[in-house]
Amino acid sequence: MxxxxxxxxxxxxxxxxxxxxxxxxxxxxxxxxxxxxxxxxxxxxxxxxxxxxxxxxxxxxxxxxxxxxxxxxxxxxxxxxTGKHSESRIVEAIRAHADRMPEIIDIRDALETKIAALAAERRTEDDLAAIDAALDTMEEAITHGDRGVEADEQFHGAVTTAAHSDLLAQTMREIASLIRESRLESLSQPGRPRNSLNGHRAIADAIRARDPEAAAAAMHAHVEMVSDVALLRGQER
Amino acid sequence: MxxxxxxxxxxxxxxxxxxxxxxxxxxxxxxxxxxxxxxxxxxxxxxxxxxxxxxxxxxxxxxxxxxxxxxxxxxxxxxxxTGKHSESRIVEAIRAHADRMPEIIDIRDALETKIAALAAERRTEDDLAAIDAALDTMEEAITHGDRGVEADEQFHGAVTTAAHSDLLAQTMREIASLIRESRLESLSQPGRPRNSLNGHRAIADAIRARDPEAAAAAMHAHVEMVSDVALLRGQER
DNA sequence: GATGGATCAGTGGCCTAGCCAATAGTCCAG
DNA sequence: CTGGACTATTGGCTAGGCCACTGATCCATC
Known part of the structure; x- marks a missing residue:
């Protein structure tokens, strides 16, 4: 060399x-x-x-x-x-698929909607503070022209923590890498970070108000918004 | 023997x-x-x-x-x-917890509700046939005084298949052993298998009618029913 | 006829001993 | 001060061997 x-x-x-x-x-x-x-x-x-x-x-x-x-x-x-092959690893089994985005959306919708609802029921003041902190971080990131990928993860992480369910948290962690990819794509769209932040605000408000159904609905809408991007990208191929 | x-x-x-x-x-x-x-x-x-x-x-x-x-x-x-310890395995992390039933209920609710909705949208005639077959099996098992644990699993498995999402199926499989335990407890309750079968019928009907919301609602109710047992058992301790 | 014990071949569990290969630190020549 | 050689340390892998377990078979016993 x-x-x-x-x-x-x-x-x-x-x-x-x-x-x-x-x-x-x-x-x-x-x-x-x-x-x-x-x-x-x-x-x-x-x-x-x-x-x-x-x-x-x-x-x-x-x-x-x-x-x-x-x-x-x-x-x-x-x-x-045992015939199990590598079924244990959720991720690897899916990575092979070319068009796996829809599935990621499905499972995000399933898990995060429930997580949001639980968070609304169980959140402590500390949880709320962490969520608010994530919102501030994202606000600032966007103002500086950043896409706010990390702040996005921070927010969802805070909500997950607020749900106080180890199993759900563990499962989210398991598919975290897959979700990360979808986040990157979503937040790369112009104007998307701002939209995303508004979605987060709605979710946070519902959690603050201890309203499980509103939280679930807000999270569902948020995930749906992301899915638009994903589907759009799917068509590009 | x-x-x-x-x-x-x-x-x-x-x-x-x-x-x-x-x-x-x-x-x-x-x-x-x-x-x-x-x-x-x-x-x-x-x-x-x-x-x-x-x-x-x-x-x-x-x-x-x-x-x-x-x-x-x-x-x-x-x-x-690496400091990762054993974060990879969802199950083992939870097994340690004594009172893990509520968490299992939470994640079942999250995943299976979504799965039911997707199944209603995507099911084929074959999927429907498999679901009906599971219903028949359970019907027969109960008539013979059996608890129908296997038929129960068969039904949920068929619905999961009908959802046509590898990721969700994979995740369900990941926590299958935990769910199995909760099933055993639930179906051991007298009269419970019959109730459970009725719940299955409602879910199957909604899927047959291609009605995602009804399917989700029926599945939610079904999981809730199981959770009653679980909570009851939690108090016994 | 059924039961239980002995035997034996096949298979994995684990060990000892040893050489090879990679790494990181040191020292020296340029 | 840089680059190369050297060396101690550490893991990678092999060879060969003994022991323990499993399952099938055969046979004595009841």
Whole structure:
């Protein structure tokens, strides 16, 4: 490498572990042969030699697959498929889809509407303060010409916290990365941040007034507004 | 199988792997010493001897922790904490809570209400047939004095399928085990299965009529009915 | 005929020992 | 002060081996 390369270097070069490659080869092999739940993998010794790795490495790969829930390894018996594949990860299963925006909208609508309603019922004064703070942050961001992506997330995060439901919060966190993408698209539209802020205000007011139905309605309208953008973008393709 | 032994045997006795114990010891050690993101674990050789296991086994444990996202292992450098702990798994985070029923109700309400509405919009004739089949199964189960737990799951599964949203389906699957528990409790109440079946019928009718709002309302009422049981049980404790 | 014990082959669990490869720090030459 | 070489430390992976568990089979016993 010589001087000029001041631009971005290709990659931090993520090193792949052997066990990862082995795990992928195994799952690929499973798909190819159309194996299903209950089917057996070959014995470790055989599989290891077939893959050209040591039994220790294969064992690591199996541990990984077991943790993810793809297989269950039974002492003295063998390694059995669970048919779960990678169902555990919500996100990855969806990422493959090209036109996944509508689905994200659906689930946002489902979760956030409920969250808004719960927040209206359960919010404390502290929760309210956090929500207001997020509104101020967004106000300021927009005034400075920023899109307010972070402030947007801050707001929704504050509302989620106010709902006081670990399960809902956890689930939101699970799909956070997907939602983030839709946010970016939405807030990139000219004039959209302002609209979004107004939506937030309506939601905040309903939560302040402890009115679950109004909060749900406001959140629903807000998500719908975002969906316009998404659908529009879907047509562009 | 001989007739008499119809009682339940103690347990299928789940065997614990050494690497699992090691992984737990490590996480426990992390908590005890209040280690945070960026902190290092001791070298493998040392850690292995301190824990009294071989390096190979310790390595398996680290693979498991790496897959879950607790640590990142860097060749030639060491093992570094990520501070993520186990945020990825929705379920486990909640299992710890003693009184988690209300939260399950909340998220069921959020997801299934939306799912019902979508099902009403998008259902095909095949979807409808599957839903009706589930109703018949439950009808029969109840007539035979069964609680109809499986038929209940079959129905909700059919509705979820009819919603044609992979993301929602995925999320439902993610919390399926939690919901299953709440189902068991609900359907164990005398007279409850019959009530539940009526609720299902109302939902099915709305979906058949392609009426999203009615479907959502019916599903909401259905989930509410279940929640009565749950809350009642919460007071028992 | 059914039950229960012994046996045996196949399979995973775990270990020891060792070499290879990457990293980061140090020191030295230019 | 920069760049290269060296070195200690650390993880990556392999080989080979013993032990424990599982399931099937056979056989003695009741």
């Amino acid at each position: 010589t001087p000029k390369a001041s631009a971005e270097l290709p990659t931090p070069l993520t090193r792949t572990r052997l066990y990862e490659q082995v795990a992928e080869q195994i799952t690929a092999w499973i798909r190819q042969n159309g194996l299903e739940a209950g089917d057996r993998l070959p014995p470790e010794r055989e599989l290891a030699s077939r893959l050209g790795v040591s039994r220790a490495t294969l064992s690591q790969a199996l541990v990984a697959l077991e943790v993810v829930g793809v297989v269950v390894v039974r002492h003295g018996d063998g390694t059995i498929l | 001989t007739p008499k032994a119809s009682a339940e045997l103690p347990t299928p006795l789940t065997r614990t792997r050494l690497y699992e114990q090691v992984a737990e010891q490590i996480t426990a050690w992390i908590r005890q010493n209040g280690l945070e993101a960026g902190d290092r674990l001791p070298p493998e050789r040392e850690l292995a001897s301190r824990l009294g296991v071989s390096r190979a086994t310790l390595s398996q444990a680290l693979v498991a922790l790496e897959v879950v996202g607790v640590v990142v292992v860097r060749h030639g450098d060491g093992t570094i904490l």
